[in-house]
Amino acid sequence: MTATGSSPASCAEPNTKEAPGSDTDIEKFAAAEAHLRNTTVHNISWQGVTVTVKDRETGLPKTLVDNVHGLVKAGEICALMGPSGSGKTTLLNYLASRPTHARSATGSVHLDGAPPPSRAAFRALSCFVEQEDALLGALTVRETLSFSARLSSSTGAGLVGSRGKREVEARIDGLLDAFGLREQADALVGTPLRKGISGGQKRRLGVASQLITSPKVMFLDEPTSGLDSAAGWEVVSFLRGVAKRNNLIVIASIHQPSTSTFNLFDKLLLMSHGKTHYFGPVSAVTPHYESLGHRMPLQVNPAEFLLELVNTDFAVRRESAVQHLDEMQLAWTGSSTAMELTAALAAADGNSSGGIEPDAAGKKPSFLSLVLTLLHRSFVKSYRDVVVYAIRLAMYTGLAIMAGTVWLRLSATQSSIQPFINSIFYGSAFMSFMAVAYTPAYIEDYMQYIKEKRNGLYGATAMMVSNFLVGIPYLFIFALVFSSISYWLTNFQPTAQAFFTWVLWVFLDLLAAESLVVLLSSLFPSFVIALALIAFANGLWMCVNGFMVPPDELNVFYKYVFHYWDYQKYVFENMMVNEFSERVYTCATTVTGCQCMWQTDLADQCLIRGQGILDEYGYQPGYMGKDVGIMMGIVFGYRLVAWIVLKLKE
Numbered sequence: 001m002t003a004t005g006s007s008p009a010s011c012a013e014p015n016t017k018e019a020p021g022s023d024t025d026i027e028k029f030a031a032a033e034a035h036l037r038n039t040t041v042h043n044i045s046w047q048g049v050t051v052t053v054k055d056r057e058t059g060l061p062k063t064l065v066d067n068v069h070g071l072v073k074a075g076e077i078c079a080l081m082g083p084s085g086s087g088k089t090t091l092l093n094y095l096a097s098r099p100t101h102a103r104s105a106t107g108s109v110h111l112d113g114a115p116p117p118s119r120a121a122f123r124a125l126s127c128f129v130e131q132e133d134a135l136l137g138a139l140t141v142r143e144t145l146s147f148s149a150r151l152s153s154s155t156g157a158g159l160v161g162s163r164g165k166r167e168v169e170a171r172i173d174g175l176l177d178a179f180g181l182r183e184q185a186d187a188l189v190g191t192p193l194r195k196g197i198s199g200g201q202k203r204r205l206g207v208a209s210q211l212i213t214s215p216k217v218m219f220l221d222e223p224t225s226g227l228d229s230a231a232g233w234e235v236v237s238f239l240r241g242v243a244k245r246n247n248l249i250v251i252a253s254i255h256q257p258s259t260s261t262f263n264l265f266d267k268l269l270l271m272s273h274g275k276t277h278y279f280g281p282v283s284a285v286t287p288h289y290e291s292l293g294h295r296m297p298l299q300v301n302p303a304e305f306l307l308e309l310v311n312t313d314f315a316v317r318r319e320s321a322v323q324h325l326d327e328m329q330l331a332w333t334g335s336s337t338a339m340e341l342t343a344a345l346a347a348a349d350g351n352s353s354g355g356i357e358p359d360a361a362g363k364k365p366s367f368l369s370l371v372l373t374l375l376h377r378s379f380v381k382s383y384r385d386v387v388v389y390a391i392r393l394a395m396y397t398g399l400a401i402m403a404g405t406v407w408l409r410l411s412a413t414q415s416s417i418q419p420f421i422n423s424i425f426y427g428s429a430f431m432s433f434m435a436v437a438y439t440p441a442y443i444e445d446y447m448q449y450i451k452e453k454r455n456g457l458y459g460a461t462a463m464m465v466s467n468f469l470v471g472i473p474y475l476f477i478f479a480l481v482f483s484s485i486s487y488w489l490t491n492f493q494p495t496a497q498a499f500f501t502w503v504l505w506v507f508l509d510l511l512a513a514e515s516l517v518v519l520l521s522s523l524f525p526s527f528v529i530a531l532a533l534i535a536f537a538n539g540l541w542m543c544v545n546g547f548m549v550p551p552d553e554l555n556v557f558y559k560y561v562f563h564y565w566d567y568q569k570y571v572f573e574n575m576m577v578n579e580f581s582e583r584v585y586t587c588a589t590t591v592t593g594c595q596c597m598w599q600t601d602l603a604d605q606c607l608i609r610g611q612g613i614l615d616e617y618g619y620q621p622g623y624m625g626k627d628v629g630i631m632m633g634i635v636f637g638y639r640l641v642a643w644i645v646l647k648l649k650e
């Protein structure tokens with residue numbers, strides 16, 4: 001194993017730092033990185049990888065990756081490079097055993113010359129770092145690693161149970177040091193409202209959090225995209241250090257690395273139009289092209305030079321450019337480097353020691369332990385990230401003050417009856433509507449879930465259960481705060497029982513509204529689309545809940561298609577029953593005598609029995625238990641469909 005961290009050459013990059021991976025580094029990190037050491041997988045090889053999709057436009061087969069071979073040994077870091085659309089991500093997904101959305105995908109991927117015993121075994125031995133690695137902004141750097149360890153399907157959780165917390169802490173400290181994040185350990189990752197660590201540090205944290213599960217093979221999709229050259233160099237340099245010290249295999253697609261970042265890689269797979277144009281040592285790529293008559297000018301970034309050579313997108317005369325590209329590709333297949341690769345592949349297959357099984361050390365955490373860890377993580381996020389609940393609490397408090405002061409101290413007279421009804425409708429509908437503010441926080445959790453699901457950490461059930469449970473106390477607090485202010489200011493029926501019944505219905509309203517947000521945001525995890533759909537759904541529920549058009553008047557389509565499973569119907573109906581079923585209102589007295597707008601059995605006493613108002617809507621008391629059951633059913637239904645959506649997206 002060599003330790004040759006290159007120093008950066010360009011002046012835009014830190015030239016005082018040395019890339020980790022030196023002999024002193026190996027000693028320094030020996031103990032802290034013991035868990036990362038790869039003694040199991042000696043190489044990964046792939047042969048004849050061909051991925052074909054159904055062309056979106058023509059419907060005809062389109063080959064994205066065409067008969068690609070390669071071999072990367074333990075301790076090597078390989079760059080997958082090529083112009084945009086050359087098939088890098090597709091190949092990376094195929095190698096990492098992830099979905100490629102292909103019509104057909106063929107070819108073999110071997111570990112130490114033999115196919116892995118199963119997809120699950122391969123995944124346990126490897127990890128994939130996404131291009132936009134989702135991190136939770138409200139967690140600190142150390143917490144991010146700690147939760148990854150606790151959720152991890154291999155070693156992390158096993159350690160928490162068996163070898164203890166200290167061992168996990170030691171691993172986390174080791175990773176913080178290895179990725180230069182020790183000083184940021186207690187810094188927040190960063191939310192839109194609270195600045196956190198830099199983009200490069202986030203990327204390093206994303207890589208480190210995948211390493212906590214001790215993978216032997218790492219796949220990274222453009223780990224430097226969106227970073228400046230200095231930050232990009234640091235990411236690859238730290239990665240190289242860890243790979244060298246621990247004999248890991250690293251394969252990373254990379255867009256346009258700077259010279260010094262490019263030189264950190266040991267091997268290069270250069271692709272264009274899905275085909276291999278070069279696979280071999282980085283140091284031999286310029287000689288290869290020189291032998292084809294393409295001398296690299298001095299002072300030119302080799303990566304840029306190579307990308308320009310194999311890119312036909314901007315060619316003035318495209319046909320001749322494509323023809324020239326084909327000739328270069330043909331020249332590669334006949335080159336000595338290609339022959340060496342063929343021989344190395346044959347040797348690797350010849351030395352096969354049978355399928356490699358992942359270490360048995362790590363146990364999968366139990367479902368309960370996963371849910372508790374997710375609850376803990378969501379709880380930390382809930383009180384630290386104001387977007388999750390604090391802003392909503394402020395909003396609901398503002399809404400309560402506004403509603404309470406607009407409908408201020410209504411009296412039990414007939415002129416207050418319509419304002420009472422309006423207030424009931426407005427409060428319940430608006431509370432539901434404002435649940436839309438939960439969308440960004442949920443989409444962040446969703447993205448995190450997708451990433452962690454792909455890495456085999458936990459599934460849809462653990463996600464849905466923990467998400468549901470963590471919201472309950474907050475929603476109850478919202479309901480209590482909103483009701484405590486608006487109920488008494490408005491002067492709804494002033495009894496404790498009526499008040500707590502009211503709180504219950506506001507709580508159920510919020511529970512259903514948040515479940516609707518979860519469902520629609522799971523279906524369309526894009527803020528704008530989810531927002532539009534949630535607003536539309538709320539608009540629909542408001543129209544058909546019985547306030548705008550009394551249920552008996554509602555046309556049959558809306559009544560039978562939407563009204564009965566509109567959760568706002570049950571909230572509105574029960575709040576109306578709560579206010580009117582046991583209250584009596586005075587009629588107006590004029591010079592001509594008593595004038596009652598609602599005629600009830602109390603008209604001769606110049607009073608209106610509240611039930612008379614309920615009769616107009618067809619509402620009767622005594623159905624609260626049943627209606628609570630229906631509300632729970634609707635909440636459960638939303639969650640169930642959201643769970644199915646998450647399952648299908650797996």
Ligand SMILES: Nc1ncnc2c1ncn2[C@@H]1O[C@H](COP(=O)(O)OP(=O)(O)OP(=O)(O)O)[C@@H](O)[C@H]1O
Nearest residue numbers: 053054055056064083084085086087088089090091
């Ligand atoms: N079903 C499809 N029909 C047509 N083209 C497709 C289809 N699926 C993928 N492609 C195209 O195939 C090409 C290969 O995609 P891939 O993401 O693997 O390339 P890439 O080299 O990683 O590109 P980039 O560097 O831009 O991420 C892209 O141009 C993509 O748009």
